Amino acid sequence: MSEGPEVKITADKIWNALSGKRIANIxxxxxxxxxxxxxxxxxxxxxxxxxxxIVIKFSSGVYLRNHMMMWGKWRIYERDEYExxxxxxPPRSSYTKLKHKNTDKxxxxxxxxxxxxxDSRTRLTIITLDKVLVQFNGPVLxxxxxxxxxxxxxxxxxxxxxxxxxxxxxxxxxxxxxxxxTGMIISNALLDQKILSGIxxxxxxxxxxxxxxxxxxxxxxxxxxxxxxLVMDVPRILKFGYQNSGRTRRPKTTDKxxxxxxxxxxxxxxxxxxCWICGSKIVSERKLTARPTFxxxxxxxxxxx
Numbered sequence: 469m470s471e472g473p474e475v476k477i478t479a480d481k482i483w484n485a486l487s488g489k490r491i492a493n494i495x496x497x498x499x500x501x502x503x504x505x506x507x508x509x510x511x512x513x514x515x516x517x518x519x520x521x522i523v524i525k526f527s528s529g530v531y532l533r534n535h536m537m538m539w540g541k542w543r544i545y546e547r548d549e550y551e552x553x554x555x556x557x558p559p560r561s562s563y564t565k566l567k568h569k570n571t572d573k574x575x576x577x578x579x580x581x582x583x584x585x586x587d588s589r590t591r592l593t594i595i596t597l598d599k600v601l602v603q604f605n606g607p608v609l610x611x612x613x614x615x616x617x618x619x620x621x622x623x624x625x626x627x628x629x630x631x632x633x634x635x636x637x638x639x640x641x642x643x644x645x646x647x648x649x650t651g652m653i654i655s656n657a658l659l660d661q662k663i664l665s666g667i668x669x670x671x672x673x674x675x676x677x678x679x680x681x682x683x684x685x686x687x688x689x690x691x692x693x694x695x696x697x698l699v700m701d702v703p704r705i706l707k708f709g710y711q712n713s714g715r716t717r718r719p720k721t722t723d724k725x726x727x728x729x730x731x732x733x734x735x736x737x738x739x740x741x742x743c744w745i746c747g748s749k750i751v752s753e754r755k756l757t758a759r760p761t762f763x764x765x766x767x768x769x770x771x772x773x
Contacts, residue, residue, distance in 0.1 A: 470536045472519060472630045472666025473709035478542050479517045482524065482601060485544045486512040489596035491526065496592045496609065503611045506530050517630060518622045519665025525615075533616040535608035540591075543584070543602050550584065550600040557581035557589070558604060625665040629702045630710065636699045639664050643695070647687035654690070654698075655683040655757045664699075666706060669759040670736045674716040675705050676761075677735045682768050683753070683761045689771065717744065735762040743767060 470478065494507050510528035517523075524532040534540070545555040559580050581587045584602055592603040603609065616622050626642055627635045642663045646652060657663055658672045667675070676683050679698050687695070709716055715732035734744060739752040739762060748766040 470520060470540065471668035471671050471706075471709075472517070472628070473671075473706050474714050475520050475522060475536070475666075476517045476630050476710055477713070478536075479515045479522050481544060482522070482542060483512070483515040485599045485601055486515070486524075486594070486596065489599065491594060492597060493595040494593070495595075496611075498609075499611050503530050503613070516617075517628070518617060519625050519628055519661055520668070521616070521622055523616050523622075529613055531612050531614070531616055533608065533610045533612070533622070534603065534606055536605075537607050539604075540606035540608075541604045543604065545584065545600045545602065547595065547598050547600050550595075553583045553585065555584040555600070557584045557587040557602075560589070621661075625661055626663045627665065629664060629666045629706050634703050636696070636702075639699050639702075640692075640695055643687055643699075652687050653684050653757070654681060654687055655761050657687050658702075659758055664702065667702070669761075670733070671706060671709065671716070672759070673736045673762040674734055675702055677763060677768060678705060680767055682770050683763050684756050685771055735764060738762060 489511060491507050491510055491512075494504060496504075506528040507526050507530050510526045510530070513525040513527050515522065515524050520535060522534045522536075524534070526532075536542075541558055543558060549555045557580070584590065587604070589604040590602055591606045592601075592609055594601040610616070612619075627633075627639050643657050646660065646663060647657060652660075655672055655676065658667050658675060659669070673683070675698070679701055681698060690698075705716065712718065712732075716736070717732055717734050719731040730738065730741065735750050738750040741750055742748070743750055743764040743766065746764065746766045748764055750762055750764055752760055752762045754760045
């Protein structure tokens with residue numbers, strides 16, 4: 469799933485490709501013809517993010533809201549390679565469950581589609597004079613003449629941790645209110661987009677690790693200082709991810725660490741591997757939280773009350 473920093477990276481790429489350009493054509497099988505006519509010939513006024521949502525506003529007053537969910541991807545091509553059939557799609561993945569020593573293993577096969585125009589995963593194509601933007605597998609592509617920021621689901625989102633106007637006091641107030649008498653744990657609170665928007669499973673685990681916070685602690689047990697410190701740290705960690713292509717840890721070049729998924733995250737998807745700080749094995753939990761949680765039992769101990 470794309471999270472706040474990655475969504476903003478994608479939005480920046482879309483803006484850079486569309487800024488100052490006229491839309492020559494737009495291909496989407498469910499767009500209303502009247503809105504299609506308004507978009508063609510217009511330019512792009514802005515591309516903004518709201519949590520995990522991307523909103524594109526065209527100069528003709530048409531808005532497009534996109535949420536990539538678990539599978540969506542954007543790719544940008546030169547128009548001549550697109551029209552010549554040499555623009556390649558992202559690899560298509562297929563998964564096969566294999567039995568190996570009494571355990572199930574997943575074999576992943578990646579197949580490349582050589583001509584993006586023939587890819588059945590394509591949901592939207594935006595064409596300018598020199599660029600072609602293609603959206604793959606996007607389950608949410610909504611065109612409207614009304615600003616999506618004033619409507620659901622964006623209207624009820626909590627403060628955006630990637631916004632320069634991030635309000636940590638509002639986040640704390642909402643979190644305390646929603647967790648009162650509910651037993652909400654901090655892992656689920658960070659994933660609640662109505663409390664704080666933009667955090668997904670990766671950043672949830674990374675934020676809690678970097679704050680030495682036990683993931684299953686009830687929000688009601690946090691002191692104001694503890695909660696304030698955690699909530700204040702969120703934009704810093706997400707900003708690091710945004711500036712480092714989604715990485716949350718910088719590999720140590722002095723130790724010649726290879727740049728890979730394993731070295732560029734602290735705990736996320738590192739179950740069974742040694743903690744970068746203390747060497748203890750990272751563990752994961754898939755039942756107590758809404759999404760799998762990864763943490764270090766030594767660096768993130770249960771709080772003694």
